[in-house]
Amino acid sequence: MNSMLSSVAERLYWMARYLERAENMACLTNAYTQFILDVPKGTQPGWDSLIRIIEGEEEFAARYSEYSERNVLKFLIADLDNPGSIRFAIHSARENIRTTRDTLPEQCWELVNALNLYVSENAEASIARRHRFQFLDRVVARLQRITGLIASSVPRDHAYQFIRIGRLIERCDMTSRVVDVATAATLGRQNPNAPEVTWLWTNLLKSLSAVAAYRRETGPVVEGGEVIDFLFRSEAFPRSVFFCLDNIAIETEKIGNGERVLEVVDRSHKLVHSLEPEAITLARLHEFIDRLQARLIELHETVAATWFIR
Amino acid sequence: MHAPIAGYAGKIALFTTHALVCTVYQRDRYAPQPNRKVCILTITHDRIMKKKWEDYRAPGYFDELITEQGNPRIAARKLVNHFSKLSDAEMSEFFAAAELAIREMGISFTVYSEGSNIDRSWPMDIIPRIIRASDWRRVSAGLIQRSKALNAFINDIYNRQKILADGVIPAEIVLDSGNYRPECAGVSPKHNVWAHICGTDLVRDSDGQFYVLEDNLRVPSGVSYMLENRVVTKRVLPELFEDCSVQPVSDYPLRLFKMLSSLSPRARKRPCVVVLTPGIYNSAYFEHAFLAQGMGAALVEGNDLFVGDDECVYMHTVAGPERVDVIYRRIDDDFIDPEVFRPDSALGIPGIMRSWKKGKVAIANAPGCGVADDKVIYAYVHKMIRYYFNEEPLTRSVKTYLCHDAGDRDYVLENIAELVVKPANESGGYGIMVGPHSSKAKHKEFARLIEENPRNYIAQPTVALSTAPTYCDGEIQPRHLDLRPFILQGADSWVTPGGLTRVAMRKGSLVVNSSQGGGSKDTWILER
Structure with missing residues (x-):
């Protein structure tokens, strides 16, 4: 067995991040749409929350003047110039896999390529609510198929480890952003326990496929503090921040010479550990998530400096 | 009970149509029948490729699948037979299916044109x-x-x-x-x-x-x-x-x-x-x-x-x-x-x-x-x-005239309209002049190029x-x-x-x- 090229490791890492990003964005967009449908007219939070989640305000403002449903969804689903859009993520995943075909199961390229074709042909027409659900659902299904293929066919060597690390960092990042969107949508409201806030949390759990897991671990009552605790600190739920960090550490140890990466993981872990979800105010939560995001950026930079620099 | 019956019916219908069309073609060709109009309707409805294969000729060239008399070569019989039985619609379906497969498999090549790279699907x-x-x-x-x-x-x-x-x-x-x-x-x-x-x-x-x-x-x-x-x-x-x-x-x-x-x-x-x-x-x-x-x-x-x-x-x-x-x-x-x-x-x-x-x-x-x-x-x-x-x-080689040789060069310049002129050191089909397919001006241009740099050109008869x-x-x-x-x-x-x-x-x-x-x-x- 030859060791993996640094350039290939980097591309696999990014491929995994983009695939995970596309899936998360599709789930989130879908969940948010469902949520808006449930909330009585007049009390709905705006569509701008979705833009804030990916920190796309500037990009958005450069191209659109109004945070209308159509504009926001066009930006998130179909806009190839928006680095946060589903279409961009899938396009980028394809470009990365195009240059690493030799390290993955044969079918992998074909699945990603076909998905890219599907998205580029259908994204524009899927912005309207009527087609949106089916489109996002299909995108997610195809992405899950790719994930399944990787899980069942990629040998547990460097290729797999870098795919894992990319996916876990992205997932960690997205979970914290999802919590942030909830805070963004509820911050400044008179009553943080209004029914629509509960609806929002439920839908966000749905967007992370976390409803059943939450119920088993915490119980049927959906309440802000509990959800935050679950999404950040569940030991068992594969999308929680703790779970992701723990597994990044496991994969890092398998690759070897990743001491600096482990050190950043450890500091991130401590940060999340210090959080007191029951007592936290929404404003402080937002601030906390900013700090966690900064850690994740540092984590990415350390991974790149350790293994990707040539 | 239901499914097998439907299956049978479909098969029989398909069979009948094919058989019918074959006879229609024969009638059509040899003796116009009084009910010709009806026949034509049938043809346009579900035409098969058979006649197209029967009429196929490539006069003056060696054809890889079909002889001069229009019959499939022995090795190609089964293949031609198979394609002859397809209808127009089936043929275009297969064509589309191949195109889709090529796109999904991502079989492409890159063309550099007008300052940008275009990824094109492989044409097959x-x-x-x-x-x-x-x-x-x-x-x-x-x-x-x-x-x-x-x-x-x-x-x-x-x-x-x-x-x-x-x-x-x-x-x-x-x-x-x-x-x-x-x-x-x-x-x-x-x-x-x-x-x-x-x-x-x-x-x-x-x-x-x-x-x-x-x-x-x-x-x-x-x-x-x-x-x-x-x-x-x-x-x-x-x-x-x-x-x-x-x-x-x-x-x-x-x-x-x-x-x-x-x-x-x-x-x-x-x-x-x-x-x-x-x-x-x-x-x-x-x-x-x-x-x-x-x-x-x-x-x-x-x-x-x-x-x-x-x-x-x-x-x-x-x-x-x-x-x-x-x-x-x-x-x-x-x-x-x-x-x-x-x-x-x-x-x-x-x-x-x-x-x-x-x-x-x-x-x-x-x-x-x-x-x-x-x-x-x-x-x-x-x-x-x-x-x-x-x-x-x-192996056989194509007769090649080397323009740096005085005798060959004279022959080439005299017969340039019948020859293919190629630069010695290019690939990808660039810089080639096919005499019989080129204008007089092109002939002149290449004659000049040859005289300027004879080592760089060869000529061959048009194959x-x-x-x-x-x-x-x-x-x-x-x-x-x-x-x-x-x-x-x-x-x-x-x-x-x-x-x-x-x-x-x-x-x-x-x-x-x-x-x-x-x-x-x-x-x-x-x-x-």
Whole structure:
């Protein structure tokens, strides 16, 4: 067995991040749409929350003047110039896999390529609510198929480890952003326990496929503090921040010479550990998530400096 | 109960329609019937391809599937029979299915045009081209002999230069050529082989014989398309393979890997083989990635590699530097080492020539082997075979006029309207003038070019390229084609069964290059 090229490791890492990003964005967009449908007219939070989640305000403002449903969804689903859009993520995943075909199961390229074709042909027409659900659902299904293929066919060597690390960092990042969107949508409201806030949390759990897991671990009552605790600190739920960090550490140890990466993981872990979800105010939560995001950026930079620099 | 009944009904109906249409055609052709109107209606409703195949002719050319009398050649009978039974609608469905498969499989090539790169879907015709196994055995023996002679020639040129001393080939033709690399003199690669992968272009003239048109020894491409064409045909028309035993092609990457492994400077069970690509913007990038995947080799760019203090080549890996044994390079000589060739090249690896000359890394094809990839040298290949092996050549060459020879030049200038004029040192079909298809002004322009730089031009009689039935706009029409088999040479020699058939998709055109609107066909070597 030859060791993996640094350039290939980097591309696999990014491929995994983009695939995970596309899936998360599709789930989130879908969940948010469902949520808006449930909330009585007049009390709905705006569509701008979705833009804030990916920190796309500037990009958005450069191209659109109004945070209308159509504009926001066009930006998130179909806009190839928006680095946060589903279409961009899938396009980028394809470009990365195009240059690493030799390290993955044969079918992998074909699945990603076909998905890219599907998205580029259908994204524009899927912005309207009527087609949106089916489109996002299909995108997610195809992405899950790719994930399944990787899980069942990629040998547990460097290729797999870098795919894992990319996916876990992205997932960690997205979970914290999802919590942030909830805070963004509820911050400044008179009553943080209004029914629509509960609806929002439920839908966000749905967007992370976390409803059943939450119920088993915490119980049927959906309440802000509990959800935050679950999404950040569940030991068992594969999308929680703790779970992701723990597994990044496991994969890092398998690759070897990743001491600096482990050190950043450890500091991130401590940060999340210090959080007191029951007592936290929404404003402080937002601030906390900013700090966690900064850690994740540092984590990415350390991974790149350790293994990707040539 | 319900399903089987429906199934039967469908089958019977289909049968009846086919039978009916056949009779309708016969009536239609031989004796107009009173109920003709009704018949015509039936025809337009579900026409089959049979008549189109019956009417197919390619006068003046050798056709690969159909004889002059309009009958399928023996080897092609089953295939033609199968296609004749399809309806128009089915045929266009298969065509669309092949297109979709190609898009989904991401089989593409890159065209550089108007300052940007466009990724185009690979154009493939769904009607395969068939060559009899007995014919092919003769051709492949000739190709192996030819490629051995070319390798003996290159090795001789960079070492003793016996063939020049003995006056078989004029020395200045070889040594003054831009393809001769003095930097390679004195090197003897393993097995004395320089051109490990050779893509030889073959055409069939109106006499039905194969002729070698040119030998591509630098970085010949196209083999991945040969393999993918077969995959697409199997996907779209699996029934075709039921009664035909087609020689499989899919083991090419394995053969390539074995050949490359046989070049390794270190004796290892699995040497470190890499594919060196100029990168994603190269027109053949798809193929580079395809072959790397097929061989389980790393696909590297220049900056993934470096030459260490011990003059070995290493690649940057996540576990630190790792030594490379064999480089299958898809970069031209000019760009491979900025220390030796073009200093501005960002694609190559500084010092790689030093490493190669010391025998610490193998490079395929070896630097400098382009000296035999020259249309002037082409004219001497048969002499090489006789000179080195004392054998009679088994391949046919096209008569070639060398413009640097005064007698040949006069002939060429006089008959320029009938000849094909080619620059000695270009590939991809660029800079070629086909006399019979060109204007008087073009003839004059090329006459001037020849007189200015005779060494740089050769001329050949126009070959009546063979044709094969091709599906174009719903019709079956003759289109001209050529064939590029690939010859591997390391410790052993091997020829692909068949090769990449390229088709000139425009009516009457002789230019088959994909960069100039050419298509392709799956190529079958068929045991009867």
